[in-house]
Amino acid sequence: MTTDTKTIKTLVDKEYKYGFVTEIEADSIPRGLNEETIHMISAKKNEPEWMLKWRLKAYRHWAKMKKEKGEPKWVNVKYPSIDYQDIIYYSAPKPKKELKSLDEVDPDILKTFEKLGIPLEEQKKLSGVAVDAVFDSVSVATTFKEKLAEMGIIFCSFSEAVLNHPDLIQKYMGSVVPYTDNFFATLNSAVFTDGSFCYIPEGVRCPMELSTYFRINAESTGQFERTLIIAEPGSTVSYLEGCTAPMRDKNQLHAAVVELIALDDATIKYSTIQNWYPGDKDGKGGIYNFVTKRGKCLGRNSHISWTQVETGSAITWKYPGCILQGDNSIGEFYSVALTNNHQQADTGTKMIHIGKNTRSTIISKGISAGYGQNTYRGMVKILKGATGARNYTQCDSLLIGDKCGAHTFPYIEVKNPTAQMEHEASTTRIGEDQMFYCKQRGISTEDAISLIVSGFCKKVFRELPMEFAVEAQRLLSVSLEGSVG
Amino acid sequence: MLEIKNLHAKVDSFEILKGVDLEVNAGEVHSIMGPNASGKSTLAQVLTGRETYKVTAGEILYEGKNLLDMTPEVRACEGVFMAFQYPVEIPGVGSAYFLKAALNAIRKHHGIEEIDAMDFLALAKEKMKLLNIDEKLLNRSINEGFSGGEKKRNEIFQMAILEPKLCIMDETDSGLDIDAMKVVAKGVNALRSPERAIIIITHYQRLLKYIVPDFVHVLVDGRIVKSGGKDLALELEDKGYAWVEEEAVKSK
Numbered sequence: 001m002t003t004d005t006k007t008i009k010t011l012v013d014k015e016y017k018y019g020f021v022t023e024i025e026a027d028s029i030p031r032g033l034n035e036e037t038i039h040m041i042s043a044k045k046n047e048p049e050w051m052l053k054w055r056l057k058a059y060r061h062w063a064k065m066k067k068e069k070g071e072p073k074w075v076n077v078k079y080p081s082i083d084y085q086d087i088i089y090y091s092a093p094k095p096k097k098e099l100k101s102l103d104e105v106d107p108d109i110l111k112t113f114e115k116l117g118i119p120l121e122e123q124k125k126l127s128g129v130a131v132d133a134v135f136d137s138v139s140v141a142t143t144f145k146e147k148l149a150e151m152g153i154i155f156c157s158f159s160e161a162v163l164n165h166p167d168l169i170q171k172y173m174g175s176v177v178p179y180t181d182n183f184f185a186t187l188n189s190a191v192f193t194d195g196s197f198c199y200i201p202e203g204v205r206c207p208m209e210l211s212t213y214f215r216i217n218a219e220s221t222g223q224f225e226r227t228l229i230i231a232e233p234g235s236t237v238s239y240l241e242g243c244t245a246p247m248r249d250k251n252q253l254h255a256a257v258v259e260l261i262a263l264d265d266a267t268i269k270y271s272t273i274q275n276w277y278p279g280d281k282d283g284k285g286g287i288y289n290f291v292t293k294r295g296k297c298l299g300r301n302s303h304i305s306w307t308q309v310e311t312g313s314a315i316t317w318k319y320p321g322c323i324l325q326g327d328n329s330i331g332e333f334y335s336v337a338l339t340n341n342h343q344q345a346d347t348g349t350k351m352i353h354i355g356k357n358t359r360s361t362i363i364s365k366g367i368s369a370g371y372g373q374n375t376y377r378g379m380v381k382i383l384k385g386a387t388g389a390r391n392y393t394q395c396d397s398l399l400i401g402d403k404c405g406a407h408t409f410p411y412i413e414v415k416n417p418t419a420q421m422e423h424e425a426s427t428t429r430i431g432e433d434q435m436f437y438c439k440q441r442g443i444s445t446e447d448a449i450s451l452i453v454s455g456f457c458k459k460v461f462r463e464l465p466m467e468f469a470v471e472a473q474r475l476l477s478v479s480l481e482g483s484v485g
Numbered sequence: 486m487l488e489i490k491n492l493h494a495k496v497d498s499f500e501i502l503k504g505v506d507l508e509v510n511a512g513e514v515h516s517i518m519g520p521n522a523s524g525k526s527t528l529a530q531v532l533t534g535r536e537t538y539k540v541t542a543g544e545i546l547y548e549g550k551n552l553l554d555m556t557p558e559v560r561a562c563e564g565v566f567m568a569f570q571y572p573v574e575i576p577g578v579g580s581a582y583f584l585k586a587a588l589n590a591i592r593k594h595h596g597i598e599e600i601d602a603m604d605f606l607a608l609a610k611e612k613m614k615l616l617n618i619d620e621k622l623l624n625r626s627i628n629e630g631f632s633g634g635e636k637k638r639n640e641i642f643q644m645a646i647l648e649p650k651l652c653i654m655d656e657t658d659s660g661l662d663i664d665a666m667k668v669v670a671k672g673v674n675a676l677r678s679p680e681r682a683i684i685i686i687t688h689y690q691r692l693l694k695y696i697v698p699d700f701v702h703v704l705v706d707g708r709i710v711k712s713g714g715k716d717l718a719l720e721l722e723d724k725g726y727a728w729v730e731e732e733a734v735k736s737k
Contacts, residue, residue, distance in 0.1 A: 432537075437573045440533050441587035441643065442561035442594065451586060455577030455626065 028091040033084050035059060038190055041090050045159050045193075048166060058179040058189035071183050076375040076407055077315050077344040079251070079288065087253060089191045089224070144208065154199040155210055158226050161197035168199060172230055176259040176296045176323065184255040184317075185292040188224045192257065195225035200235040200266075209465055211240040227258040231266035233299060238269040240468055251279075251314060256291045264299030264326065269307070271464055272320075273472055276312035278479075283342025283371070286314025293320035294350075297329030297358075305332040306349070307463045309472040311479040314343060319377065321350030324358035324386075331360040334460040336472070338479055339372025339404070348378035348395075348409075353386040353419070364395040365457050368404035369480060375407040382419040390420045397427040398456050400449065400480070450477035486511045486682050487532075487552075487651060492543035494531045501527045503707035504543070511650070512679040516693055516718060517686045519704035520726045525686045526570065528704070529655040533567045534560050547651070561587075562594035566649030568640035570656040574628040580639070581609065581623040584646055591647060612645040616672045634665035641672040652676065652683045658692035670695030690722035703729045 029040050038059050042052040071082070148155050154165060162169055179189035196212040212227065231237055254276060260268050270293075279286025289312075295304035306320040322331025333349035351360035366374040380391045397406030406427055414421065430452055438448035454461065454473050461469045487509040494502040501524045509515050519525050530538045532545065534557035545552040552560060575583065589599040600608070606623075613620055616638055628636050637657055644652055654673070658666055673683065673696050685696060693701075693715065701717040702709045705726065710733035711717065721729070 431573065433573045434575055436535055436557065437569065437575070438583075438587075439557040440561050440567055440569075441583075441647070442558055442590040443587055444558050444590065447586065447590065451578055451583065452575055455575055458577035 028088050031086055031088050033087070033089060033191065037089055041191060041193060044090060044092070045162070047159075047162055050166070050170065051162055054174070054179065055190050058186050059191075061180055062183070062186040062190055065183055065186060069183075075317055075346045076377075076409075077317065077346050077373070079315055079344075082251075082253060082288070084187075090193055092193075148206075148208075151204050151207070152201040153204060153206055154197065156197055158192070158195040158197050158228065161228070165197070165199070168230065169197075169228070172228060172259065172261055173226075174259075176261060176294045177257050177292050182292060184290040185257050188226060188255045188257045188292070192224045192226040195227045195256070196241075197227070198229040198237060198239065200229075200231045200237045202232040203234040204232075205235065206237040209238050209240055211242070213242045223252075223254045223256070225256045227256070229258075229260045229268055229270070231260075231262045231268050231302075233264040233266060235263075236267045238271070238465060240271045240273070240465060242273045242275070251285060252277075252287050254287050254289050254291070254313075256293075258291070258293040258320075260295035260304055262295065262297050262299060262302035262304050262326075262329075265301045266299060267303040267305075268295060269305045270295070270320070271468060272306075272308040272310070273468060273475065274308065274310045274312050274316070275475060275479075277314075278312050278341065278343050279314040281341045281370075283314070286343070287312065289313035289316045289318065291316075291318040293318060294323065295321070295331070296323045297326050297331060297355075299329070300326040300355075301328045302326050303330040303332075305330075305334070305463070307334040307460065308336070308347075309460070309464070309475065310335070310337040310345060310347060311475050313345075316343075316345040316347055318347050319350050319379075321352070321379075322360065323352045323354065324360065324389075325354045326358075327355040328357045328359075329355055330358070332463075333360075333362045333364070334463045335364045336367070336457045336460045336476070337365070337374055337376075338367040338476060339369070339374045340479055341370040341372065343370075344373045344375075346375040346377055348376045350379045351381070351391060353380075353382045353389040353391070355386060357388040358386055359389070360391045362391070362393040362395070363459050364393075365460055366395070366397045366406055367400065367453060367456070367476075367480075368397065368406050369400035370404060372404045373407070374405065375409065377409045377411075379411040380413070380421065382414040382416050382421075384415045386416050387418050389416065389418070392422045394424045394459075396425065396456070398453065399427065399429045400453075446477070449480055453477070453480060486548060488546040490544050490546075492528075492531065492545065493541045494527060494538050495541055496527070496538055500541070501538075501707055502531065505704070505707070505709055507702065507709060509651070509682045509684060511682055513700065514677065514683045514685065514696065514698045515700045515702065516698040517684060517702050517704055517709075518688065518690075518718065518721060518726075520730075521688075523704045524707045525704055526655055529567055529653050529684075529686055532560075532651075532653055533557055533565060558590070559594075561649075562591045564650030565653070566644055566647060566651065567653040567655055568637070568644060568657050570659065572628045572631075572636045572640055574626070574631075576626050576629055578627050579623070580625055580627050581606070583627050584609070584643060587643070588646060609646065612642055615645065615675055616642050617668050618642055633660040634662065637661055637669055638665065638672070641669055645672060645676060648676075650681055652681065654683065654685045654687075656686055656688065658687055658689065666692060667695060690718045693718045705730050705733055708733075 038055045042055060145155060177185050179186055198210055200206055229239060260270060262268050276287035276289055297304050304322050310316050320333060324331050331351050337345045337347050339345050349362055362378055364376050366376055368374040376395045382389045395408055399406055408425055410423060412421060434452055435448050453476060461472060464472055489505055489507040492502050492505040517525055527538060531540060540553055585605045592599055609623060618638055657669060698715055701713055703711040711729050
């Protein structure tokens with residue numbers, strides 16, 4: 001493809017648009033991790049004793065894991081070992097005083113979010129999205145709090161929830177992802193700094209999209225956020241998170257934990273548009289994104305749906321899953337994961353069927369371009385009591401160019417003979433004939449690729465909230481620019 | 486409009502076109518006929534710029550400009566259109582979306598403002614009526630699950646929307662039953678105009694009953710060995726290609 005090669009040359013140097021750094025003074029603790037660090041983080045956040053104790057338990061467990069086995073080895077990604085003593089575990093924009101309104105937020109930070117296209121100002125009410133903005137380690141602003149509070153909805157930073165809603169935190173934190181769950185979740189449990197908390201009371205349909213925007217700014221900082229969403233019986237909520245980071249030569253660690261709890265007849269829809277800095281075209285820098293996300297359909301007829309569009313990060317390691325405990329509960333996973341240049345992704349889902357007549361759907365679309373390596377790893381487990389359980393899995397891979405790779409590791413474990421399982425998988429290449437067909441109609445190489453790729457991802461995109469579907473599509477075509485060759 | 490001079494082209498190391506000369510003017514309909522493997526489809530691919538086909542000698546002038554210097558998409562934007570012999574499926578991409586993107590790419594190339602969705606839909610509906618195409622087709626993915634006849638009709642529909650100057654129809658009649666062929670012919674005839682040239686590539690004379698060409702050329706072994714009026718097609722139907730081939734050998 002000679003003309004295509006030319007196109008690449010002109011486009012390959014397109015830069016990551018969100019890679020700027022905001023110059024603000026930060027209040028950071030020294031590099032390194034030990035019990036003292038945990039005490040420091042907890043003290044910075046004025047946490048109650050029980051929170052500190054929980055962190056310390058997690059830390060001791062992590063230290064043991066690190067000594068015994070280290071990081072998980074089964075993942076299909078390669079990276080040099082991480083020096084956990086070289087990371088700053090807490091960094092907050094100065095001055096750190098209690099913020100009463102957006103007017104008190106550092107204007108430079110507000111400008112950062114504005115640059116990223118995140119509406120934080122109260123006058124942007126028309127956009128109909130409530131936003132919690134997390135900058136480095138702390139939540140800097142949450143919009144629409146009062147309006148939501150009228151309906152009994154709590155939407156605030158995790159730190160605030162620890163102070164103001166300790167009963168809910170103590171009841172649910174770690175109930176879906178225990179602090180012993182895995183290496184990175186355990187690390188997060190010890191050092192997490194902030195994140196979002198949502199609580200939807202019984203019978204309430206949340207009237208707007210709730211959204212958290214995560215931004216890593218400071219250098220050598222790890223971001224360890226924790227999100228907890230609780231949907232009481234009969235409630236409904238749709239939540240979206242977005243992520244970006246500056247361009248740095250050094251890899252930065254992001255290890256988050258997200259826990260969702262849906263009670264009887266409740267619905268939680270959780271969408272992610274992940275665009276952490278992926279590193280440069282030679283694979284230098286970028287975010288290591290090691291995330292544990294899990295939802296528990298605790299109640300009957302509850303419904304949890306994960307939709308993710310993963311275009312960023314040097315390495316992505318995440319498996320948003322559902323524990324389908326309540327009878328008739330439904331778990332869904334819709335994913336688009338794209339790896340370009342030297343990005344690596346090992347992602348998929350876990351669906352654990354416990355209750356009767358539980359259903360799960362998995363639609364995974366992996367796109368590999370450049371030297372990208374894309375792995376789908378999925379587990380569907382039907383336990384003994386899950387009579388009438390059903391799963392449908394479809395995982396498709398699309399290859400662009402001949403230096404990338406797609407890998408699929410499905411695990412299926414069925415202990416109930418009434419279960420119905422369907423699994424479909426395909427790997428395709430963007431065909432020269434498809435490209436030529438588009439070009440013969442006047443469509444440029446770039447547009448043809450983004451057209452074909454968005455066609456490939458259609459089933460996932462239509463699960464995203466309207467305004468984000470457009471963003472996702474745009475993001476995908478930007479991330480793919482210059483990928484054909 | 487189109488001047489092909491001494492065109493040589495190869496695929497891999499096989500020379501397929503061995504010196505094609507052809508002149509096509511606006512308003513004319515040319516038919517290129519010939520036996521299997523004579524190079525008919527290769528000619529279409531070379532004209533539209535498929536990269537697997539390498540031009541080794543000769544030149545192609547299109548409206549006075551060197552066509553071989555243009556990328557496939559520029560050729561398309563300049564008005565070169567091919568109705569594919571095997572239209573490809575693009576899963577998940579709606580026909581309407583695709584065609585609107587194509588039309589707007591061409592409009593942008595000419596500095597015309599983009600057409601909006603409403604106007605596009607009105608235009609599409611008008612052209613669909615002309616070709617007896619079900620409007621539902623607009624919402625389906627391009628060519629996915631289309632029958633052979635639907636695919637071919639869809640190509641003509643695209644042609645009607647994009648209004649190219651030079652239409653190349655690569656064996657559009659293959660795989661069509663007589664009714665579908667009539668519909669296709671009706672569509673093509675409606676597109677005949679003094680500003681437009683049409684090249685019909687076909688094995689058989691049958692399509693030419695419905696789209697009557699001004700000129701018929703016989704391509705044998707990479708060269709045009711005989712040219713004539715519409716009656717030549719009938720003669721070929723009668724006698725087959727063998728006599729033209731013999732004649733060509735004699736004249737050498």
